[in-house]
Structure formats: structure tokens, C-alpha cells
Amino acid sequence: MRFSAGRPLLRRAPIRRAFYERPTEEVARDLLGKILLRSDGEGTVAVRLTEVEAYLGIDDPACHTFRGRRTARNEVMWGCAGHLYVYFTYGMHFCANIVTRGAGVPEAVLLRGGDVIEGEALAVARRGGKRRGLLDGPAKLCQGLALTREQNGVDVASRVDGIWIVDGDPLAPGESIETGPRVGVDYAGEAAGWPLRFRLSGRVRD
DNA sequence: GACCAGATGTACT
DNA sequence: GTACATCTGGTCT
Numbered sequence: 608m609r610f611s612a613g614r615p616l617l618r619r620a621p622i623r624r625a626f627y628e629r630p631t632e633e634v635a636r637d638l639l640g641k642i643l644l645r646s647d648g649e650g651t652v653a654v655r656l657t658e659v660e661a662y663l664g665i666d667d668p669a670c671h672t673f674r675g676r677r678t679a680r681n682e683v684m685w686g687c688a689g690h691l692y693v694y695f696t697y698g699m700h701f702c703a704n705i706v707t708r709g710a711g712v713p714e715a716v717l718l719r720g721g722d723v724i725e726g727e728a729l730a731v732a733r734r735g736g737k738r739r740g741l742l743d744g745p746a747k748l749c750q751g752l753a754l755t756r757e758q759n760g761v762d763v764a765s766r767v768d769g770i771w772i773v774d775g776d777p778l779a780p781g782e783s784i785e786t787g788p789r790v791g792v793d794y795a796g797e798a799a800g801w802p803l804r805f806r807l808s809g810r811v812r813d
Numbered sequence: 814g815a816c817c818a819g820a821t822g823t824a825c826t
Numbered sequence: 827g828t829a830c831a832t833c834t835g836g837t838c839t
Contacts (some may be wrong), residue, residue, distance in 0.1 A: 662832075670832090671832080682834070694832085695831095696833070697830095697831055697832095697833050697834080698831085699834085700831095700832095700833050702832055702833080717832055719832085737835095743834075744833065744834070745832065746832095746833050746834065747833090752832070755835080790832070790833090791831085791832050792832060795832095811837075
């Protein structure tokens with residue numbers, strides 16, 4: 608396994624909350640290569656994050672909290688950093704975000720994709736046996752990690768709820784961070800083109 | 814690669 | 827009540 612060097616994943620401490628309290632674009636970029644762990648009765652799945660998008664709160668037309676919109680659904684985004692914002696969309700999919708900044712500043716980073724580095728069999732089973740493009744989309748990521756409305760609001764800066772993020776290993780040789788426009792937000796006009804999507808490119812499996 | 818249907822929660826009139 | 831969504835999977839080219 609390529610990323611097994613260093614301290615065993617389950618022994619690594621969760622990344623502290625201060626990491627998430629920084630500017631959202633920095634958090635998004637720095638989340639690439641980090642490892643999201645989900646541990647429950649079924650087992651443990653570890654995912655190395657390879658694609659994320661930043662959503663910049665009340666001034667971002669693509670963001671659920673644009674113009675200060677505050678509803679039961681997006682309430683978690685208004686809370687403190689380091690919590691998971693999981694929402695349901697298109698009538699059949701879940702997407703997961705990590706809340707950034709601080710209470711009252713509703714910004715977040717959408718988790719768009721990652722590579723499974725542990726617990727692949729479980730992730731594949733949750734994806735209905737489909738191994739191809741295993742977690743290469745936000746809804747697939749949620750499905751592989753069994754993230755649903757029930758995980759909305761979970762604190763990823765702590766292991767108590769079984770979902771947390773730890774440091775990954777350094778970028779592999781040939782890997783680089785690619786920036787581009789966000790996906791699926793054409794309705795947001797000019798903001799759809801803002802370079803807020805970050806992706807690890809040059810991976811072996813690309 | 815492009816195109817499109819699918820299913821229903823959520824926001825807003 | 828109505829419009830549309832931070833998408834996926836299947837089909838066709």
C-alpha cells in the first residue's frame with residue numbers, strides 16, 4: 608500500500624480544530640492528501656482526499672448560505688469549524704462538507720472525492736459492488752463512507768462520533784495541486800467560474 | 814466525450 | 827404549490 612508509511616492511521620491524532628478555522632480556500636487546499644476515517648460497527652474505511660471545493664458563505668452565490676440564508680438544513684454551517692455538513696440533493700444523493708472559519712461565518716469545503724486506502728472491500732460493498740470510479744464524486748464519497756443526514760453536525764476534530772481526519776503522508780512524486788472552476792453550480796453565474804476547486808493531479812491512478 | 818432521465822427534499826412564492 | 831438542486835449511471839455517438 609502506497610500510503611502506509613509513518614504512524615498507523617488509527618493511531619494518528621485528529622487534526623485540531625484550529626486547522627479548520629483558517630480561511631476556507633487555505634483549508635480546502637490543505638485538506639488535499641489528508642485522510643478521512645470512518646469507523647463504525649461495520650468496520651473502518653480510510654480515504655485520502657483528492658478533490659475538494661471551497662464555498663465562501665454569504666458572498667458566494669453558489670453557497671447554501673448566500674446572502675445570509677439560514678435554515679434548518681444549513682444550520683450546521685453557521686456553527687463552529689470542524690463539523691460535518693451533510694445534505695441531501697437531487698432527490699437521491701448526499702454530499703458532505705467540512706465547516707470552516709468560526710461560528711457565525713457560514714463557509715465550508717465540499718468533499719468531492721478521494722482514494723480508499725483502507726477498508727476498500729467495505730467501501731465497494733456500500734457502493735453496490737461497483738469498484739470502478741469508487742469514490743470519484745461527492746455523492747459516491749458519502750455512499751462509500753455511509754454518510755447520511757445522521758452524520759450531519761458530527762465533529763471531525765474529535766474521534767467521538769467515529770468520523771475524523773488525520774494528517775496524510777506528503778504528496779507523492781509527480782503529484783501536484785490543480786485549481787479550477789467548481790462543478791454543478793452554473794446557476795451561480797460568474798461565481799461558478801471562481802477557481803475554488805482543488806484537485807490532486809498526477810496520481811498513479813489518474 | 815455528450816446527453817439525459819431519474820426521485821424527492823428544500824426553499825420560496 | 828412550484829422550481830430546482832454542490833449528482834450519478836446509463837445510453838448513444
